[in-house]
Amino acid sequence: MTEDLSAETLARAADKYGISVTDEERSEHLETARTLAATADTFDVEPPTSDEPNETRDGDDPHNAFRTRFELSPTAEGALEGLEIAVKENVAVAGVETTCGSPGFTYTPPYSATAVERLRDAGAAIVGTTNMDEFAFFTTGETCAHGRTENPVVDGCVPGGSSSGSGAAVAAGLVDCALGTDTGGSIRIPASFCGVVGVKPTHRLVSRFGVVDLSLSLDHVGPLAPDVETAAEVTAAVAGPDVADPSTHATPHVAASDLTADLEAGVDGLALGVVEESMAAADDAVERAMEETLADLESAGATVTRRSLEGYDLVGPAVGTISGAEFASFVANAGVSYGVGTGTTAPLRDALAEATEGSEFGANVQEQLLYHGALNEHLEGRQYVAAMDFGRRFTATVREHLSEVDALVTPTTPMAAPPFGSVEGMDGLLRTIANTAPFNLTGTPAVSVPCGETAETNADEPKPVGLQVVTDWHDEATALQIARAVEERT
Numbered sequence: 001m002t003e004d005l006s007a008e009t010l011a012r013a014a015d016k017y018g019i020s021v022t023d024e025e026r027s028e029h030l031e032t033a034r035t036l037a038a039t040a041d042t043f044d045v046e047p048p049t050s051d052e053p054n055e056t057r058d059g060d061d062p063h064n065a066f067r068t069r070f071e072l073s074p075t076a077e078g079a080l081e082g083l084e085i086a087v088k089e090n091v092a093v094a095g096v097e098t099t100c101g102s103p104g105f106t107y108t109p110p111y112s113a114t115a116v117e118r119l120r121d122a123g124a125a126i127v128g129t130t131n132m133d134e135f136a137f138f139t140t141g142e143t144c145a146h147g148r149t150e151n152p153v154v155d156g157c158v159p160g161g162s163s164s165g166s167g168a169a170v171a172a173g174l175v176d177c178a179l180g181t182d183t184g185g186s187i188r189i190p191a192s193f194c195g196v197v198g199v200k201p202t203h204r205l206v207s208r209f210g211v212v213d214l215s216l217s218l219d220h221v222g223p224l225a226p227d228v229e230t231a232a233e234v235t236a237a238v239a240g241p242d243v244a245d246p247s248t249h250a251t252p253h254v255a256a257s258d259l260t261a262d263l264e265a266g267v268d269g270l271a272l273g274v275v276e277e278s279m280a281a282a283d284d285a286v287e288r289a290m291e292e293t294l295a296d297l298e299s300a301g302a303t304v305t306r307r308s309l310e311g312y313d314l315v316g317p318a319v320g321t322i323s324g325a326e327f328a329s330f331v332a333n334a335g336v337s338y339g340v341g342t343g344t345t346a347p348l349r350d351a352l353a354e355a356t357e358g359s360e361f362g363a364n365v366q367e368q369l370l371y372h373g374a375l376n377e378h379l380e381g382r383q384y385v386a387a388m389d390f391g392r393r394f395t396a397t398v399r400e401h402l403s404e405v406d407a408l409v410t411p412t413t414p415m416a417a418p419p420f421g422s423v424e425g426m427d428g429l430l431r432t433i434a435n436t437a438p439f440n441l442t443g444t445p446a447v448s449v450p451c452g453e454t455a456e457t458n459a460d461e462p463k464p465v466g467l468q469v470v471t472d473w474h475d476e477a478t479a480l481q482i483a484r485a486v487e488e489r490t
Contacts, residue, residue, distance in 0.1 A: 005030070005037050047345040048111040048244070052095030053126075063150040063159075065130055065168035068096055072116075072126040079233050079256045081123030083176040087116060088163050089129045090136060091179055091221070092210035092348075100212050101134040101162075103145035104360025107351035113210025114245065115179060115221055115238040122237035130165025130178055134362045135327070136214040138162060139189050139432040140423050143364045148420065153195050154463050157417035160190035160432075162214075163224065167194040170224045177225045177234050183214045184319045185413075185436025187222050188448040192466030193417035195450045197231045197483065198224045200436075202473050203443030205251050206235075207242035212348065213330065215323035216337055217388070218440045228449060228484040232259040235476060252474060259477050263484045268301030270482065271405040277312040278410035278435045285454035286411050289465040293451040294409070296489045297482075307401055307408070311394045312438060316430040318394075319437040321387040324372030331356055331369060395442040402444070402472040407482055410435040412448040412466030435468060445476045449483040452490055 010030050014021055021029060051072075059066025067089045074081065087093060090100045092109035093116055099106050116126055133143040141149040141164025149164035151157050152172035159168045163180025167190025170178050180187040182200045191198025199222040206221040213219050221238065225231035239254040274294065279287055298304050330337060334353035335344040355361065361369065375383055401408060414434055423432060439446040451467035467486055471479040 005034050045346045047347055050094035050110070050112040050117065053093070056096055059128060059131070061169070061172070061174055063152050063168045063172055064147050065149055065165040065172060065174060066128045067099070067131050067146060067165065069128045070096060070126075072120065074123045074125055075117075075120040076123060078121065078123035078237070080119060080237055083124045083230075084127045085119055085124045085234070086128040086130050086166060086169050086175045086178040087113075087126060088166050088178070088180050089132050090181060090212040091115060091129070093126060093129060096129055098129065098212070099145065100136070101132045101144040101146065102355065102360075102365065103362055104358050105135075105351060105355040107348055109210065109345075109347065111210065111345070114207040114242045116210065118238045119179075119234070124237070127175060128169075130163070130169055132165060133162035134365050135212070136162040136181060136183055136186055137327070137365055137368055139185060139429060140164070140418075140420075141168070141190070142420065143362060145362055151194060151417055154193070154417045154461060157419050157463070158193060158423065160193035160413075160417065162186040163190050166224050167191060167196060167198070170194070170196045170226055173226075177223050177230055179221060179238070180224050181211060181214070182220045182222060182436075182440065183218045183323050184316075184433040184440050187220070187224060188412050188436045188446060188466070188468060189432060191224055191448040192412035192464065195464030196224050196226055197228050197450070197487070198222070198448040199231045199235050199476070199480075200439065200446045201235055201239060201476055202251075202445045204247045205239045205254070205445075205474065205476075207238075207245040207248050209242055209244035215326040216330075217326060218319060218323055220440065228447075228480055228487050229260065229263060231447070232256070232263065232476075232480045235259060259480055262477060262481050265481055266300055267297050267482055267485045270301075270407070270478075271303045271305070272297065272482070273305055273307040273401055273405040273408045275312065275408055275410045275435075276306050276308045278414070281434060282411045282414045283416070286414060286416060286465050289452040289454050290411050290467060293467055293486060293489065297485065300485060300489075305405070307405070309394075309401065309438070310397055311390065314390065315394060315438040315441055316433055318387040318390050319433065319441055320430070321383055322391070324368055325376055325381070325384040328369055328372040328376055332373065391441045394438070398438070398442045398444060398470075399472065402470075406471070406478055408470040410468045410470070412436065412468040416454055416463035416465055439470050444470055444473055445479050446470045447476075447479045447483045449486045450490055451486050
C-alpha cells in the first residue's frame with residue numbers, strides 16, 4: 001500500500017488543502033507520508049463473528065412483511081423470555097442476507113448487531129428480517145425492491161415506512177415485537193398507520209453497531225409492539241452503552257423496571273403541551289380523535305395547554321437536507337464516516353462499494369443520491385451546516401418547552417393511512433414526517449400509541465390514529481407512562 005502513495009497523490013492533497021510546497025519539500029513530505037502509511041497498515045481489520053441461524057427461508061406472509069424467516073434461539077433467560085421478535089432488514093443478523101430493500105445491494109454479515117444480541121440475551125428468539133423502503137429513504141413501504149408491504153388493518157392503504165415490514169408484522173400478529181430504525185419517523189409512521197405502538201428512544205440510547213445507517217446524526221433504533229408494556233420491555237433490553245459504538249458511551253444503563261415501574265401511574269398531575277402547529281395541519285378526522293383523547297386525559301387529571309414551537313414547519317426540510325447529505329457522503333465513501341465511531345465493518349463497506357459501482361440502486365435512491373450528491377459538491381457542505389445550525393436552535397426551543405411541561409403531544413401523523421400511490425413528490429413526503437421529524441432533529445424520545453380510529457364517512461373503512469408523546473432526553477419512562485394511559489382509554 002505504501003508504494004501506491006505517489007508524489008502525484010501528495011500533490012493533490014496539497015492542492016486540496018491550499019498548501020504550497022517546493023520540489024525539495026515534496027520529496028521530504030512523501031517519505032514521511034509513506035512512513036505513516038506503513039504504520040497505518042499494521043492494524044488488522046477483524047469483523048466480529050456471531051452464531052449463525054441453522055436455516056433461512058424467504059418470507060411468505062400475505063402482507064409481504066417478512067424478507068427472511070429463520071429461528072435464532074435465545075442465549076439466556078430474561079425479561080423477554082418467550083417473545084418472538086423480527087428485525088428490520090438493515091439490522092445485521094449473522095448469516096442472514098440483507099439487501100436494505102435495494103435491488104443492487106446484498107450483504108451477508110458474519111455478526112449480529114448489538115441490538116440483536118441484546119434481545120437474545122434477554123430471552124427473545126429472533127425469527128426473521130422484515131421488508132423496508134430502500135435504504136430507509138421513504139415513508140410508505142412502497143419503494144422496497146421486493147415489492148410493497150401491505151397494511152394488515154386497512155386494505156388498499158400504505159403501512160407506513162420505512163420500517164414497513166416491522167409495523168405490518170406486529171399489526172398482523174405474526175411476531176410479538178419487531179425492531180425498526182427511525183431517521184425522520186420510520187418507526188412511528190408505521191405505528192400510526194398500522195395501529196401499533198412505536199418507540200423512538202433518545203438518540204444514541206440504543207447502539208447502532210450492525211445497523212446500515214441512512215443518517216448518522218438522525219438514526220435511532222427502537223421497537224414496534226402491540227402494546228406499551230412490551231415496547232417498554234424491549235426498549236430497556238436493547239438500551240445502554242456499547243463498546244462497539246462509542247457514540248453510546250455516555251448513555252445510562254437502563255433496567256426494565258426503569259421503564260415499567262410507573263406504567264400504571266396514569267396522568268394525574270402531569271402537564272401536557274399540545275403542539276398547535278401539529279393540530280392545525282391535521283386532517284379533520286385525526287384532529288377529532290386527538291381532541292377526544294385529550295379530553296379524556298384532562299378528565300384523568302392531566303393539565304393540557306397549547307404551545308407553539310418556533311421553526312416547527314421548517315424541520316422537515318432541515319431533516320431532509322441533513323439525511324440526504326449524510327447518506328450521499330456515506331455511499332460516496334463506501335461507508336467510511338470519519339469521527340462518528342459507529343464501526344461500519346469492512347464486509348459492509350465492500351458490499352456498498354460494489355453496489356455503487358454497479359449503479360443498481362432503485363429509482364428513489366438514485367434520485368436522492370443525484371440531488372444530494374450534487375448539492376454536497378455545489379455548496380461544499382454549506383446547506384448541511386445551515387440545517388444543523390437550525391437544528392441546534394430548534395432543539396433549544398423544544399427543551400425550553402419541556403422544562404415547563406412533562407411532555408409535548410401531537411398527532412403522530414397528520415393523516416391516517418393514505419391509499420397506495422397517493423403520497424407523491426416532496427410535498428407528500430414532507431407531510432408524512434411533519435410531526436415525527438422534529439424529534440429526530442432534537443433527539444428526544446417519542447412514543448406513538450393508537451388513540452382511536454377514524455372514518456371520513458360511514459362508507460369509509462375505519463383507520464387507526466396515532467398520538468405521539470415527546471419527553472426530554474432519557475425520560476422514556478414518562479413518555480411510556482402517558483402512552484399507557486392513552487392505551488388504557490382506547
